[in-house]
Amino acid sequence: MEKHSRRSFLYSLSMLAAGTAITSPLLGFNTTKKLKVVLVGTGVRGISFWGKRLVEQYPDKLEFVGLCDINPGRVAYAKKFMNVQCKTYTDFDKMIQEQKPDLVIVTTKDSVHHEYIIKGLHYGCDVLTEKPLTTDEVKCRQILEAEKKSNRKLIVGFNYRWGPYMTKIKELLHEGLIGDITSVDFNWYLNNHHGASYFRRWHGLMNGGGSLWVHKATHHFDLLNWWLNSDPEEVFAYGALEHYGSKGPFRGENCRSCNYKKECNYYWDITKSDHDMRVYVDNEKYDGYIRDACLFRHEIDIYDKMSAQIKYANNTIVNYSLTTYSPFEGWRIAFNGHKGRIEAWTDIPWMKNENLSQEDLHAAEMSQDKSEEKLVEPVILFKNWEDYKTINVTSERSGHGGGDRRLHDKIFANPDAPDPLKHAAGLRDGIMSVLIGIAARKSITTGQPIKIAGLTELKPSADRT
Known part of the structure; x- marks a missing residue:
C-alpha cells in the first residue's frame, strides 16, 4: 500500500512535468504516508524557498528525510533553520541509498545540477531542479539521455510563469487580441544592489553559472517561450565585461x-x-567559499552587458537586453502583432512617480512571507484603429510576484488543478530556455548566429500547443 501510494504521487509529478492533466497526489494516501523528500545544495535559496517554506506549508504532504551539501557546516545549519529532524550528509549517493526518497530537490551550484539530476533519475527518483536546468549543451544532452533511460520525470522550478501579472500577459496573447506576434522588445534591468550581488558570488565565474545569459536570463527566455508558445530557432548576440571585474x-x-x-x-x-x-x-x-567577495576581482569572467536577437520557429523576432548595473530594477516588454500591440512593465520608477529603496524592493520580492500588500499593475492593449485600453492587474510583491507560492501549490497541494495556460514546466522547457543563453555565449565567441537545432537532439517547434 505504501509503495502504491507513493507511486500515485510520483505519477502526478510525472504528468506535471509533461504539462498535462494530472491526478490528485492524495490518491491512495493517508495521514501517515507522506512524500519522502531530500534536498541537495543548502544555500539560501535551497533552505528557504525549497526548504523551510515546504516544511511549514505542506507538513501533511511531505517530509524531508535527508539534506546534503559538500559543506558540513552549512548543511548542519540548514537542518536547524528548516526545523527538520532528518539526517545530514556530505555524500549524495549515501543519502539516496539510505533514505530511498521519492523526490530529489536540486539547489546546488548551477554547473553541477546535471550530476544530481542524473543520479537522482538513475536511483529511480523523480527530480525537481531549481532553474537553470544546467549550463551547457553537453550537460543538456546527458540529462535528456538519463531521463530516457529512467522511468522517472524531471520538473524545472520556473516560478515567474505563475505570477498573476505574467499570467495576464499570457491570457491576452492566447486570446489572439493582437493577432500573430511578429516581434518583441524585451529589456530587463538589474539594479546596482541585486545585479551586483551576482558578481560577488560564484555566479560571477563562467564555470559556476554559465554567465547571466544562463543563470538569470533563463527566467526571461522561459517566459518568452511560454508567452509565444514557440521554440527559439536562431540566436545572435553581443556581450562584454565593462563594469565589474578587472574594470573596477x-x-x-x-x-x-x-x-x-x-x-x-x-x-x-x-x-x-x-x-x-x-x-x-x-x-x-x-x-573557502566567500559570499562577500570583491566585485572587482580579476577572476570574474562573465558578461555584465548583454544583448541578443532571437528568431523563433514561428517567425517571431525578439530583441532582448540585460543590464546588470541599473539605478533601478524592473523590466519592460512590447509585443507587436498584425492587429495591434501589448505593452507591459514592472517597477519602472517614473511610470508611477515613485522612488523605492532598491535594496528593500529586492528583499520584498524574495521574501517568502505571506504579504497582504496588493499591487495594481497596468498592461496596455493597443488595437489597430482603436483607442488603447489599460488593463489593471492585481498582483503582489513577495515571492517573485506571487509566482513562488502558486508554483508550490501546483506541485504539492493541487497537482490535479486545471492548467489551461500550461504553467507547468518540464524538461523540454528547461532545455529550450537555457539553450538561448548557451547559443548567445557561442555567438559572442564566434561572431556568428547560432542554430538551436545544432545544440541538442531537440528540434525547435513553431507551435508548442
Whole structure:
C-alpha cells in the first residue's frame, strides 16, 4: 500500500512535468504516508524557498528525510533553520541509498545540477531542479539521455510563469487580441544592489553559472517561450565585461576586510545579516567559499552587458537586453502583432512617480512571507484603429510576484488543478530556455548566429500547443 501510494504521487509529478492533466497526489494516501523528500545544495535559496517554506506549508504532504551539501557546516545549519529532524550528509549517493526518497530537490551550484539530476533519475527518483536546468549543451544532452533511460520525470522550478501579472500577459496573447506576434522588445534591468550581488558570488565565474545569459536570463527566455508558445530557432548576440571585474577602480579580498569601504559605492556589509553570517561566513573554513567577495576581482569572467536577437520557429523576432548595473530594477516588454500591440512593465520608477529603496524592493520580492500588500499593475492593449485600453492587474510583491507560492501549490497541494495556460514546466522547457543563453555565449565567441537545432537532439517547434 505504501509503495502504491507513493507511486500515485510520483505519477502526478510525472504528468506535471509533461504539462498535462494530472491526478490528485492524495490518491491512495493517508495521514501517515507522506512524500519522502531530500534536498541537495543548502544555500539560501535551497533552505528557504525549497526548504523551510515546504516544511511549514505542506507538513501533511511531505517530509524531508535527508539534506546534503559538500559543506558540513552549512548543511548542519540548514537542518536547524528548516526545523527538520532528518539526517545530514556530505555524500549524495549515501543519502539516496539510505533514505530511498521519492523526490530529489536540486539547489546546488548551477554547473553541477546535471550530476544530481542524473543520479537522482538513475536511483529511480523523480527530480525537481531549481532553474537553470544546467549550463551547457553537453550537460543538456546527458540529462535528456538519463531521463530516457529512467522511468522517472524531471520538473524545472520556473516560478515567474505563475505570477498573476505574467499570467495576464499570457491570457491576452492566447486570446489572439493582437493577432500573430511578429516581434518583441524585451529589456530587463538589474539594479546596482541585486545585479551586483551576482558578481560577488560564484555566479560571477563562467564555470559556476554559465554567465547571466544562463543563470538569470533563463527566467526571461522561459517566459518568452511560454508567452509565444514557440521554440527559439536562431540566436545572435553581443556581450562584454565593462563594469565589474578587472574594470573596477580598486579591489580587495572581500568587503569585510577591504581598505576601500568608504570609497566603494558597492560596499556591502554581510555582518548586518545574521542569516548570511550563519549560512556562509561561519562555514568558510570548510570550503573557502566567500559570499562577500570583491566585485572587482580579476577572476570574474562573465558578461555584465548583454544583448541578443532571437528568431523563433514561428517567425517571431525578439530583441532582448540585460543590464546588470541599473539605478533601478524592473523590466519592460512590447509585443507587436498584425492587429495591434501589448505593452507591459514592472517597477519602472517614473511610470508611477515613485522612488523605492532598491535594496528593500529586492528583499520584498524574495521574501517568502505571506504579504497582504496588493499591487495594481497596468498592461496596455493597443488595437489597430482603436483607442488603447489599460488593463489593471492585481498582483503582489513577495515571492517573485506571487509566482513562488502558486508554483508550490501546483506541485504539492493541487497537482490535479486545471492548467489551461500550461504553467507547468518540464524538461523540454528547461532545455529550450537555457539553450538561448548557451547559443548567445557561442555567438559572442564566434561572431556568428547560432542554430538551436545544432545544440541538442531537440528540434525547435513553431507551435508548442
